[in-house]
Every structure is written in C-alpha cells, then in structure tokens.
Amino acid sequence: MPAKKTRKVRINTSIPTLGPAKIKSGMHYCQFMEPDESTKITIPVPQPDGKTKEELLRFELAGPRQKTYFDPSKTKCAIVTCGGLCPGINDVIRAIVMEAHYNYKVAATIGIRYGLEGFIPKYGHNILELTPEKVGDIHTFGGTMLGSSRGPQNPEEIVDALERMNISVLFMVGGDGTMRAAESILNEVQKRKLKIAIIGIPKTIDNDISFVYQSFGFDTAVEAATTAIQCAHTEANGAYNGIGLVKLMGRESGFIAAQATLALKVVNFVLIPESPFTLEGEKGLLEGLAERLKKRHHAVIVVAEGAGQDLTDASRKTDASGNPILGDIAGILRKRIPEYLSEQKIPHTLKYIDPSYIIRSVAANANDRIYCGFLGQHAVHAAMGGKTGVVISRMREHYIHLPLKLVTGQRRKIDTHSDYWRAVLESTGQFQYMRSCFGTPED
Numbered sequence: 001m002p003a004k005k006t007r008k009v010r011i012n013t014s015i016p017t018l019g020p021a022k023i024k025s026g027m028h029y030c031q032f033m034e035p036d037e038s039t040k041i042t043i044p045v046p047q048p049d050g051k052t053k054e055e056l057l058r059f060e061l062a063g064p065r066q067k068t069y070f071d072p073s074k075t076k077c078a079i080v081t082c083g084g085l086c087p088g089i090n091d092v093i094r095a096i097v098m099e100a101h102y103n104y105k106v107a108a109t110i111g112i113r114y115g116l117e118g119f120i121p122k123y124g125h126n127i128l129e130l131t132p133e134k135v136g137d138i139h140t141f142g143g144t145m146l147g148s149s150r151g152p153q154n155p156e157e158i159v160d161a162l163e164r165m166n167i168s169v170l171f172m173v174g175g176d177g178t179m180r181a182a183e184s185i186l187n188e189v190q191k192r193k194l195k196i197a198i199i200g201i202p203k204t205i206d207n208d209i210s211f212v213y214q215s216f217g218f219d220t221a222v223e224a225a226t227t228a229i230q231c232a233h234t235e236a237n238g239a240y241n242g243i244g245l246v247k248l249m250g251r252e253s254g255f256i257a258a259q260a261t262l263a264l265k266v267v268n269f270v271l272i273p274e275s276p277f278t279l280e281g282e283k284g285l286l287e288g289l290a291e292r293l294k295k296r297h298h299a300v301i302v303v304a305e306g307a308g309q310d311l312t313d314a315s316r317k318t319d320a321s322g323n324p325i326l327g328d329i330a331g332i333l334r335k336r337i338p339e340y341l342s343e344q345k346i347p348h349t350l351k352y353i354d355p356s357y358i359i360r361s362v363a364a365n366a367n368d369r370i371y372c373g374f375l376g377q378h379a380v381h382a383a384m385g386g387k388t389g390v391v392i393s394r395m396r397e398h399y400i401h402l403p404l405k406l407v408t409g410q411r412r413k414i415d416t417h418s419d420y421w422r423a424v425l426e427s428t429g430q431f432q433y434m435r436s437c438f439g440t441p442e443d
C-alpha cells in the first residue's frame with residue numbers, strides 16, 4: 001500500500017512592521033541587529049494530531065536596531081497585565097520601564113490597572129505613571145503591581161482609550177487569552193490605520209503557549225511545587241502504606257506536574273490532562289496503587305488539576321475569559337482511594353497537599369528574573385524598531401520575534417509520544433502498575 005501522505009503544516013514567521021525605521025537610536029554602546037535579522041532554528045512544531053515534529057524554521061531575532069521607528073521624545077508606552085498571576089510579572093514591568101526610560105529616553109510609560117478593564121472608563125480604574133523610582137524594587141514581590149483581571153472587553157473601546165491617551169506602544173503581558181486579545185486589538189488598530197505597536201510578552205505558569213518553550217515564572221512555579229511534593233513524600237514515608245497526594249495547577253497542560261516529577265524522582269504516579277487514565281478495574285490507578293503499596297509501603301501521587309476530567313462531573317462551564325471550570329479530580333481521588341483500599345482491607349493513610357496559588361504568587365527565582373529582564377528589554381527594542389503584532393520568545397539560545405498568529409493558533413501540550421514524557425514515566429515507573437494509556441512499551 002502506498003505511504004499515506006500527511007499534510008504539511010505551513011508556518012509563516014514573518015513579522016509586520018509599522019513602516020521604515022528612520023530615526024537614529026540614541027543608543028551608542030551596543031551592537032545593533034540588522035532591521036530584519038533572522039536565524040534558522042530547529043524546533044518541535046505542534047501537529048494537528050497532538051504530536052510534535054522537529055522542523056527547521058527561520059525566525060526574526062530580537063534585539064536593538066540602529067534606527068528606530070518612533071521618536072522617543074514623542075513616544076508614550078503603556079503596559080497591561082492580564083489573566084492569572086505568575087512569578088516574574090513585576091520583573092517584566094520593571095525591565096520595560098527601565099529600558100524605555102534610560103536607554104530610549106521615551107517621554108512616558110503608563111500602567112493600565114486590572115487588566116483590560118483598565119482601558120474601559122466605566123470601571124473607573126486609575127492610570128499609573130511608571131517611573132524608574134516607582135518600579136525600582138517591585139521585582140522583589142510576586143504578583144503584578146498593576147493588578148490583573150479576566151473577562152472580555154471590547155477591542156474598539158480599548159483602541160478608543162489608546163487613541164485618547166495618545167499611546168504609541170502597548171505591551172501586553174499575558175497568556176494565550178491575552179495574546180488573542182492582543183490580536184483583536186491589533187486588528188482594530190490596523191482597521192483604523194493607526195501607528196500603534198502591539199507587543200506581547202507571554203506569561204503563564206501552565207506553560208501552554210504555542211511556540212514558547214518555557215514561559216517565564218514556570219521555573220519558579222516548579223521549584224515551589226517541588227517543596228510540596230517533598231513534604232508529601234515525607235508524610236508518605238512517615239506511615240505504613242502512607243500515600244501523599246499533591247494537586248498542582250495545570251488546566252489543560254500538565255507541564256508543572258511533569259517537570260516537578262522529573263525534578264524530584266519521588267513521584268510514583270503523575271496524572272496530567274494530556275493522558276487519560278482509568279481509576280477502577282484491571283490496571284486502573286486504584287489497582288496500581290494497591291500493588292505499589294504492597295511492594296514499597298508508601299506512594300506519592302501528583303495530579304494536575306485538569307487531569308481525568310472525564311471521571312468528574314465537570315459542568316462545561318467557563319470562567320469570565322472562556323477557560324473551562326474544572327471538575328474536582330483531586331476530590332474524587334481523596335474519596336475513592338481510601339474507599340477502595342478499605343474494601344481491599346489494605347491499611348493506609350492518605351495525606352493531601354494543595355499548594356494551589358502559592359506556586360504562582362511567589363516572587364521569581366534568579367533564573368526567571370534574568371529571563372524576565374531579557375523579555376522586557378527585547379519587548380522595548382521590538383517596539384522602538386517599529387515591529388508590531390509581535391510576541392517575544394526565547395527559542396533555544398535565541399530571543400526571537402514570533403508573529404502573534406502563531407501563538408494563538410493552538411495550545412501547547414505535552415506530547416505523550418515524546419522523549420520528555422517517556423522520561424517522566426521512567427522516573428515514576430507507573431507504567432508497571434497502570435494500563436497502556438500511559439504509553440507502555442507494548443503501545
């Protein structure tokens with residue numbers, strides 16, 4: 001039989017500009033990039049079937065350009081932060097303000113309060129003027145000094161506000177939802193033929209933004225998650241047939257759970273949204289857990305909040321931004337595990353830990369701080385160089401410009417056929433106890 005042809009996913013990485021950059025940058029101490037300098041990078045590209053495929057693609061490099069599009073003395077920038085909190089947002093705000101003020105000498109940078117609501121007069125939120133003095137030490141705190149929110153706002157009203165406030169550059173710090181909002185704002189700006197740059201800085205501890213291989217704050221969140229898992233392991237070891245159950249964030253992608261599992265090597269079962277599992281029956285989680293307890297007399301289970309949704313009575317309701325409101329998988333595990341083990345007359349204790357918002361509201365660690373600094377600086381370089389509809393991303397060792405369209409297309413998920421997921425499964429050993437849905441070697 002002839003080999004089945006697979007349709008190639010076409011990826012356009014070209015970046016729109018506002019027009020030719022003509023003004024000499026006041027910066028004289030750095031090496032400048034060519035206006036559209038690019039490089040080829042091999043990256044795993046998400047495929048429609050959920051797998052990833054390595055492809056060599058050309059991306060525009062981030063960095064300062066010798067000529068700027070905007071005249072700094074007439075340029076007013078605005079920053080807005082949207083969606084859930086994430087370690088490092090304040091670091092990004094600080095980096096943007098400092099870069100714009102000291103290196104480009106822009107006239108002003110303002111902060112929009114409480115996400116997209118801040119643009120809409122009816123909410124009555126004030127505007128913050130962001131000076132180096134105001135942002136000097138904000139990186140020592142978690143959260144966002146500007147506040148955030150979920151929920152849609154009309155792009156026409158947002159662009160009205162940008163016009164009213166005479167904004168030339170809008171920096172939007174947020175996740176997939178925010179990037180979709182950025183796209184709708186960009187469309188409205190282009191419809192009105194305005195010269196306003198829209199620059200996205202990808203934020204989410206779920207690490208679920210396409211083409212962004214590690215979003216800022218993820219490293220810090222994983223570190224915070226490992227503290228909870230370590231405690232669960234201690235509790236599990238402290239009792240005969242002790243079970244430590246940890247719930248971690250991860251609505252539709254299980255990166256935090258998987259990465260924390262890899263970091264600690266004490267997790268015996270990790271449950272993520274991308275990999276469905278059965279609870280009851282032969283080789284289901286319950287039977288597997290009983291078997292593990294018989295062998296080792298303790299077990300640690302990490303469950304991402306979005307795992308096993310088919311086992312819950314999830315309502316299909318959504319939050320204000322359209323994100324699914326999840327069913328309580330941890331609640332089901334907390335109830336069903338003790339019931340099952342008691343039915344099997346297996347003595348046990350179960351200790352449940354939910355670090356919840358703690359992992360995302362802490363201040364960024366050193367690595368994330370450095371990362372956020374680069375993102376903020378590159379965001380300003382991109383805007384001043386006349387780029388728009390751009391998301392700043394780190395790919396391999398490069399900082400690059402991604403077109404907004406690329407990141408809003410598809411959510412990033414763990415490829416359960418990847419080497420990464422294999423390593424997670426080898427670290428837990430759960431395929432010895434559970435069914436093939438975890439990708440057993442026979443698959």
Ligand SMILES: Nc1ncnc2c1ncn2[C@@H]1O[C@H](COP(=O)(O)OP(=O)(O)O)[C@@H](O)[C@H]1O
Binds near residue numbers: 116182184321322
């Ligand atoms: N398709 C969309 N079009 C326009 N705005 C959107 C869209 N999806 C989300 N948003 C808005 O973007 C903001 C942030 O989205 P949300 O999903 O809450 O967080 P995140 O950006 O972290 O994913 C919210 O104000 C939300 O209403």
Ligand SMILES: O=P(O)(O)OC[C@H]1O[C@](O)(COP(=O)(O)O)[C@@H](O)[C@@H]1O
Binds near residue numbers: 176177
């Ligand atoms: O902040 P909320 O509305 O309670 O939402 C919690 C959700 O936010 C997250 O922390 C991050 O989601 P976003 O990146 O979409 O903001 C999820 O892990 C979690 O499910």
Ligand SMILES: [Mg+2]
Binds near residue numbers: 175176
């Ligand atoms: Mg999101």
